[in-house]
Amino acid sequence: MGDIPQASVLDTRSDQMFPKLTAEEIDRLCRFGQLKSYKAGDAIVRVGETGPGLALVLSGEIEATQRDQAGHTRVIVTHKRGNFMGELAQLSGRPYLVDEIAVTDAEIMAIAPDRLRALLIAEASLGERIMRALILRRVGLLETGAGPIVIGEEGDADVLRLTNFLRRNGHPHQRLDPVDDQCGRTLIQRFSIAPEELPIVLCTNGKILRNPSEGQLARCVGLLNQLDETRLFDVVIIGSGPAGLATAVYAASEGLSVLMLDCRSFGGQAGASARIENYLGFPTGISGIALMARAFNQAQKFGVEVAIPDEAVKLECGNDPCRIDLATGERIQARSIVIATGARYRRLEVEGLEDFEGASVHYWASPLEADLCKNEDVGLVGGGNSAGQACVYLAEHARSVTLIARRPLRDTMSQYLVERIEGLSNVTIVIGAEVAELKGEQGALQAVLLRDRKTGEVNWHEMRRLFSFIGAEPNTDWLAASGLKLDNRGFLLAGEEGRFPLETSRDGVFAVGDVRSGSVKRVAAAVGDGAQCVAAIHAYLGKQREAEAGQKAELVVTAV
Secondary structure, eight states: OOOOOOOOHHHHSHHHHSOOOOHHHHHHHHTTSEEEEEOTTOEEEOTTSOOSSEEEEEESOEEEEEEOTTSOEEEEEEEOTTOEEOOGGGGTTOOOSSEEEESSSEEEEEEOHHHHHHHHHHSHHHHHHHHHHHHHHHHHHHHHTOSOEEESOTTOHHHHHHHHHHHHTTOOOEEEOTTTOHHHHHHHHHTTOOGGGOSEEEOTTSOEEESOOHHHHHHHTTSOOOOOTTOEEEEEEEOOSHHHHHHHHHHHHTTOOEEEEOSSOTTTTGGGOSOBOSSTTOTTOBOHHHHHHHHHHHHHHTTOEEETTOOEEEEEOSSSSEEEEETTSOEEEEEEEEEOOOEEEOOOOOTTGGGTBTTTEESOOOHHHHHHTBTOEEEEEOOSHHHHHHHHHHHTTBSEEEEEESSOHHHHSOHHHHHHHHTOTTEEEEESEEEEEEEEETTEEEEEEEEETTTOOEEEEEOSEEEEOOOEEEOOGGGTTSOOOBOTTSOBOOSOTTSOTTBOSSTTEEEOGGGBTTOOOSHHHHHHHHHHHHHHHHHHHHHHHHHHHHHHHHHHHHHO
């Protein structure tokens, strides 16, 4: 029996995706927008262009269309009076992912991103319906594969790097094989691409990138724009894992101007978790990327400015304001800084590891890696909860999973995960072993040598992929010249006597989440840090305002 086709969100939730507003609701929205008129046949916006924001249709008909890899156009929906155009990209003024064409003469009320965010907050019930529609439309575009086209072989390390970047940032995309896919072959021939130039990316604006960096790709598809270096933010948050996102949501919702940076993608390590089952309020569990995407959407709703991928390389504080140097050469300034850089994955101490990383050795288990594991024998190293969640997830897809841990699972893993793993028939648990050697060619893993840590006995195990979940180290190397105090393991000291809660040894610089010394390495604890940190930031900024007022008063007295 073949697989049962899964119904699309357009099939099951079209009424919520494309609601029709009443005359009274239209009047309420019109106060946020600007009237614009179009003739029949006019393009209101094309794929890859920054459009008018959310566009409420007042009269006429407008078709939302999408082009496939072969250039064929399909109509997604025809907007009429009371419908509105747009999806999540319009919250932050990013390019459209579909074409919007006037079928007849039409009038729209164009609601710019800042006004859209104001609408969502001011009109709570109506804003909820609009926000739900924007999210569902993004889900629909993810399902149908809108956005940039990545052309390259499925298992290629650079293809995995680029598609993982887009997936983890919630950006729709398509991947075509240059050999097996007719459209892929046609595009390769059309643009005269040599094999050594693969993978390539065809951006939504028509530009071709040859094996780009994540930053180049982000700029090409409109995810990353140039920052305003003259702007003074109330808060700059470095890192967009659970702690950074929580800080951003609470700070922006309370009226602070916020910029959030991350060098890779939102969600941090939590975003790479296949399933989180012990987070309060989700009794059936939720994938890490789904939970983090909700938080990211909240941040955008409240007006957080986001720069991903944008890496902070230097922090200068001590003078007001603080300044942060970015890898792009840009410099930004803020009244307060929140460091939420978390931790970076530890690498196995195995010779030649770099030859397999990205292609056969992975540090997270997403649907992309799960697809690669179908009918394969894979290994997973680690004994914590993240390793357990990944093991359970991969076991649903792989032929077999060998779980390698140094200590008994019950010593390091939640009981419910241990019991679930022990009940999986295709999982073999190897305790007290370590990876000693990898065997394979051209990035393709063939076997892994395991060494017993007590006896020294070694055995080869055939595996096509190896997943490493052996913990992480604090991501604080870039702070070497900042003067911030660290503990003996490299984590940031915060909240010491005489300081605000979560404040580091520098005034106005705070540490939240896994990067903070003594933090509990759990998603809920990280979110709690974010909430507590915003209260401390308000207290700090209040103290700064009092000091500035006192200085001004002293100047007036002196002048008199």
